[in-house]
Amino acid sequence: MRINIVAGNWKMNTTVEEGVKLVSETVEKSKDLSNVKLIVAPPFTHLASTGAKIKGTGIGLSSQNCASEAKGAYTGEVSAEMLAGINVEYAIIGHSERREYYNESNEILLKKIKLALANGISPIFCVGENLNEREENRHFEVIKKQIEEVVFYTDENDFEKIIIAYEPVWAIGTGKTATAEQAQEIHSYIRKILSKKFGKKAENTSILYGGSCKPENAKEIFSKPDVDGGLIGGASLNADDFIAIAKSF
Numbered sequence: 001m002r003i004n005i006v007a008g009n010w011k012m013n014t015t016v017e018e019g020v021k022l023v024s025e026t027v028e029k030s031k032d033l034s035n036v037k038l039i040v041a042p043p044f045t046h047l048a049s050t051g052a053k054i055k056g057t058g059i060g061l062s063s064q065n066c067a068s069e070a071k072g073a074y075t076g077e078v079s080a081e082m083l084a085g086i087n088v089e090y091a092i093i094g095h096s097e098r099r100e101y102y103n104e105s106n107e108i109l110l111k112k113i114k115l116a117l118a119n120g121i122s123p124i125f126c127v128g129e130n131l132n133e134r135e136e137n138r139h140f141e142v143i144k145k146q147i148e149e150v151v152f153y154t155d156e157n158d159f160e161k162i163i164i165a166y167e168p169v170w171a172i173g174t175g176k177t178a179t180a181e182q183a184q185e186i187h188s189y190i191r192k193i194l195s196k197k198f199g200k201k202a203e204n205t206s207i208l209y210g211g212s213c214k215p216e217n218a219k220e221i222f223s224k225p226d227v228d229g230g231l232i233g234g235a236s237l238n239a240d241d242f243i244a245i246a247k248s249f
Ligand code: PEP
Pocket: 009, 167, 171, 172, 173, 174, 175, 210, 211, 212, 213, 231, 232, 233, 234, 235
């Protein structure tokens, strides 16, 4: 059985103090939640202090990235092993902002995914097309390539630990949301691609939607059969909104 997940990607926002306050509010307001797993992805610098606040609550701790190398002379990088050492359970990998601003190719992302998995961290692997690709009707082929060049190179046991996030780039931080029908169309397509390689195991993969998801639109999007939750950017910086989204199941 796949699980419903609502994950908050804080990006490069909040001071440590603000982050601890935000996560404490999130814990407080999430007490009557059922039927959905919450995950928070604060900046690296906040992982230890926010992690301490969510310990024992069932809320998962995620990083927003990890290094593509295991260790060594890579100034400024943070390895999957280091993250695992402070109880990080998930890592967002392949976010479109990393692909676009830091030139992260599928080849680099595969290295990151393998290192995350080797250290017991579940990747939240992001895929999605940009506006040009959507307008040129190339979104299916773009997503297929992103999945085939990364996820297909993991073995069956590792595959079970991967969460997929479909994030149309044109919907991230823009206020434009994919319609529930557009989300369902791509999510079922992703599951079909995954099932060609991994068979029935693809039925258990949680596929999250991301892109301007808010309390006002989450219910409709989450009602679709292949949408198993959301990766939430802006709205995860407000505990009321984040929890309202999680209550949309
Ligand atoms: C994201 O960046 O993962 C995201 C979905 O952002 P937003 O919700 O702000 O569009």
